[in-house]
Amino acid sequence: MELDVVSLSRFQFAMTALYHFLFVPLTLGLSMLLAIMETVYVTTGRAIWRQMTQFWGVLFGINFVLGVATGLTMEFQFGMNWSYYSHYVGDIFGAPLAVEGLMAFFLEATFVGLFFFGWDKLSKLGHLAATWAVAIGSNFSALWILIANGWMQNPVGAAFNPQTMRMEMVDFFEVVFNPVAQAKFVHTVSAGYVAASFFVLGVSAWYMLKGRHIALAKRSMTVAASFGLAASLSVVVLGDESGYLATEHQKMKLAAIESMWETEPAPAAFTAFGFPDQAARETHFAIHIPWLTGLVSTRSLNTEVPGIRDLVDLAKLRIRQGIVAYDALQGIRAAGGSGEPIPAAAQENFEANGRQLGYAYLLRRYVDDPRQATDAQIDQAAWDTVPQVAPLFWTFRIMVGLGVFFIVMMVTFFYLASRRRLDRYRWLLWVAVFSIPLPWVAIESGWFVAEFGRQPWIIEGVLPTAAAVSHLGIWDVLFTICGFVVIYTTLAIIEVKLMLKAIRKGPAFDNAHPKPNASLPSPGMHGAKPVPAE
Incomplete structure (x- = not known):
């Protein structure tokens, strides 16, 4: 990584986003699991489901507070490090963020208080409604954030205004119903559900191994396995939809993920293994699975998936069209500044080529005035549209491999739960415990693929990342990076310690709702000695 303001600003935002997204998936998933558990409590009246809701609610609360603390600072970075982007x-990016704060976050935060302090002050149905409001608010927060992020991947419902030199919204509903944003939303929240399911599954498995809170652990594992199985299957289906949309809107990202340097005959093969070589522009020792990429990305047998070289040639054409648009823009602005009528030729050229204006800005790395760019500089800028292939290639395969593992795990525990055999295989319980971090590895990998894969664009095809940063000094950014890393690492350590303390302590039982009856453990785990199921 070059030590410049652009690279350091990217690194800072990546670090803060990575830390923040340690907390978000668990908030999304646990809020839904709490609502499900309390629904069972209200419909059955069994005290143990109330105790389950309260216990997992404590862990949700710890995670929620730290998620809010790490999330607030992220929005300030748009003004600090990305002022030209802002x-x-x-006008467009700020709208969904404002709606998220006004509608979703305040809904969630308000009802979180009722969830924790309203158990003995609200009716059963009233408290259940508050719990569902927390879950809905959490998911609505994710919706509006992902609408904003999806617009960066597929900028619809907006147009560039030559007079103000800004993108302006022309259709709010097109921004909201952006297919890329909707696919990212359902895919992301499903991944959060998987993370929470593995968390509940793993903690409950630890209780089973220690012979503590057996009744609560078994019920929690059953809920987590059922919910997690549905979520893990959804992640795969919705990930397929994201791949299909990438074929339409982010062809270079897809080609880089597949390390596909040349356009292959339809249907394109999937590169299961290989070593991408960016310098040589080829993939060594590649192992292909016929047809798979073509079927997933185009849902057909006769549609080509363009390779990197052909996409670079297309980028060269767009850069040249962008230069025409840039030249026309200068004529329009000059006429506007002098009060003269806008030349018809300039207006016509901008209308014909204005959508490629962002490609002209790629040349700013090599020349101040894109109109003065040489053919060699245009070639360089076109190859800049290719992200680093090897990190994308391997990160994507880590994510997919873990996704398959999640399905196998959830199918296994769902089967054991249905047969009432959750305590039969101790080694499987240990697998569940040690699998707790894996969904976070998959989720962070997915975000890396999504965000790193669209470089060099901060807004796909509209604004290069290098043009979006604030005018800061290198030491200014380095200082804030160090500050964020220290503070966020401290917060992460605090959360882990609080979580572990709450887990070791276990569920608390109040006098109004006594402990459930003790249950006998299986001989394979505790012999014939009965273990109380708190």
Whole structure:
């Protein structure tokens, strides 16, 4: 990584986003699991389901507080590190963020208080409604954030205004119902559900291994396995939809993920293994699975998936069209500044080529005035549209491999739960315990693929990342990076310690709702000695 303001600003935002997204998936998933558990309590009246809701609610609360603390600072970075981005697209990007704060976050935060302090002050149905409001608010928060992020991947419902030099919203509903945003939303929240399911499954398995809270652990594992199985299957289906949309809107990202340097005859093969070589522009020792990429990305047998070289040639064409648009823009702005009528030729050229204006800005790395760019500089800028292939290639395969593992795990525990055999295989319980971090590895990998894969664009095809940063010094950014890392690492350690303390302590039982009856453990785990199921 070059030590410049652009790279350091990217690294800072990546670090803060990575830390923040340690907390978000668990908030999304646990809020839904709490609502499910309390629904069972209200419909059955069995005290243990109330105790389950309260216990997992404590862990949810710890995670929620730290998620809010790490999330607030992220939005300030748009003004601190990405001021030109905020100026350029603030009218569009700011709208979903404002709606998220006004509608979703305040809904969630308000009812979190009722969830924790309303157990003996609200009716059963009233408290259940508050719990579902927390779950709905959490998911609505994710919706609006992902609408904003999806617009960066597929900028619809907006147009560039030559007079203000800004992107302006022309259709709010097109932004909201952006297919990329909707696919990212359902895919992301499903991944959060998987993370929470593995968390509940693993903690409950630890209780089973220790012979503590057996009744609570078994019921929690059953809920987690059922919910997690549905979520893990959904992640695969919705990930397929994301791949299909990438074929339409982010062809270079897809080609880089597949390390596909040349366009292959339809249907394109999937590169299961290989060593991408960016310098040589080829993939060594590649092992292909016929047809798979073509079927997933195009859902057909006769549609080609363009390779990197052909996409670079297309980028060269777009850069040249962008230069025409840039030249026309200068004529329009000059006429506007002098009060003269806008030349018809300039207006016509901009209308014909204005959508490629962002490609002209790629040349700013090599020349101040894109109109003065040489053929060699245009070639360099076109190859800059290719992200680093090897990190994308391997990260994507880690994510997919873990996704398959999640399905196998959830199918296994769902089967054991249905047969009432959750305590039969101790080694499987240990697998569940040690699998707790894996969904976070998959989720962070997915975000890396999504965000790293669209470089060099901060807004796909509209604004290069290098053009979006604030005018800061290198030491200014380095200082804030160090500050964020220290503070966020401290917060992460605090959360882990609080979580572990709450887990070791176990569920608390109040006098109004006594402990459930003790249950006998299986001889394979505790012999014939009865273990109380708190």
